[in-house]
Amino acid sequence: MAVTLADVAARAGVSSATVSRVLNGNYPVAGSTRERVRRAVAELDYVVNGQARALAAASSDLVGVLVNDVADPFFGLIASALQREIGAGPGNPPSGGKLAVVCNTGGSPESELTYLTLLERQRAAGVVLTGGAVEDGPHTAAVAARLARLASSGTRIVLCGRPPLPDTAPGITTLTFDNRGGARRLTEHLLSLGHRRIGCVAGPPERSTTRHRLEGHYAALAAHGLVPGDGDAVGSGDLPGQPVVYGGYDRSSGYDGALELLRKDPSVTAVVASNDAAALGVCAALRDRGLRVPGDISVAGFDDLPFSVDASPALTTVRIPLQEAGARAGRLVLGRSAPPPGWVATVTTELMVRESTAPPAHPARTARTDR
Known part of the structure; x- marks a missing residue:
């Protein structure tokens, strides 16, 4: 028989409303009470009814992370840092964890739009778009329209490694790379x-x-x-x-x-x-x-x-702090960090000088192209 919210409340010696407040994190609860509830959740192996919660809160526990190529280390580093920040685990309260779903677009503009539509249907709590944007007027307008709908329904949006959309609206945060x-x-x-x-x-x-x-x-x-x-x-x-x-x-x-x-x-x-x-x-x-x-x-x-x-x-090469940017995007999409002024922040880059560059030995060198 499934464990209910009332079972957790009885084990912790509090009301069901208090359990709900602790799980949702939307109301102050005394630290000792919060720990009793979390202990009861762990002991009873209580699982929140995600569908009911989504209907009640108009959002789910799902955060979509759109990448161009999941096999590319550039996107892998961002996505892994995002997932560590978003998911339940060390340093994250049980009630704060979300399900990070990595959506591999393969660089296809059509797939990007399809995933945004699917995430809207799932009432995603957050969406993070990573990597460069396709510079095409109609596609940019279509992405902006979908993101505006998501943001208006309460979904937090973060663009990580992308330029800001025209007329960036509240609810859409941009971490652009320099x-x-x-x-x-x-x-x-x-x-x-x-x-x-x-x-x-x-x-x-x-x-x-x-x-x-x-x-x-x-x-x-x-x-x-x-x-x-x-x-x-x-x-x-x-x-x-x-x-x-x-x-x-x-x-x-x-x-x-x-x-x-x-x-x-x-x-x-x-x-x-x-x-x-x-x-x-x-x-x-x-x-x-x-x-x-x-x-x-x-x-x-x-x-x-x-x-x-x-x-x-x-x-x-030029260093982009990809993991730091991914972790910051995770905090922003969960609302754990305040949006930057104007909803846009620039992630700085750093020149890394190593052995693959040196002064030219022969200014007018001719390559051996006959091999």
Whole structure:
């Protein structure tokens, strides 16, 4: 026979209303009383009736976490930190735990919208969208409309690693990553070493992360008079001595992108990759062409994923505190942290200089492309 709220109240020696207040966490209860109720819940192995509670509270114990690729360490680090913060466990009260459901969109805009609709039907207590946004007017409008409906029904919304939506409304919090600033500092580092012909293996052209990192890259080049003003450079294609190829955020895209860069301009002395995984692919392609990193070409990544420091050579990259950002997003989506002013906060990035970058040995080097 199922244990009831009344059973817990009898075991703890309190009223059913007091048990409800402790479980919901929506009313002050004396510490000793709260501990008696929690002990009774544990002893009786009481399980809250989630469906009844959802109907009563107009929300469930479900928090949806949307990621582009659950196998990508970038998203894995954010999602795992989120889940630790959201779920019941050490440091979290039994009444505060939520069910974190990771929704893998595969980078599909249609899947993103489908998951948001399903989470709305489930009366999700919270939704966290991670990673760069697809920059398409109709899709952006559709996402904004779904998130506005969710927020109006009491669902907390957090965008983690995304730019703010136009006219960000209360109930939608944004933790945006400083991709522009990080990319600018990375390119400035290469320029300070003496590089003047810097190729870029960028991410998907429709993603906000790609655009923001390219804007930072071009801003640094423009400050040294190597390209037109940063506002004119992005999206204009190749610029003299600064070739760009687009791909994904994976090793194979980095490998193919590096080969394409060498075909476009065999005299590049440095390559900036879309992220660390792509940077490993760039390094592999250069080795297969008989080129040394950084002896012949310097290579830099982005994100500072765990394997970056153990690569050979260790990758110069830009660190995003992904786990810290994920944990903060978890606290925000549960209402444990107050929203930032204006509902938007910027997560700072840090340049990590390692062995994969060095001054150019041969300013006008020609790559061996016949291998």
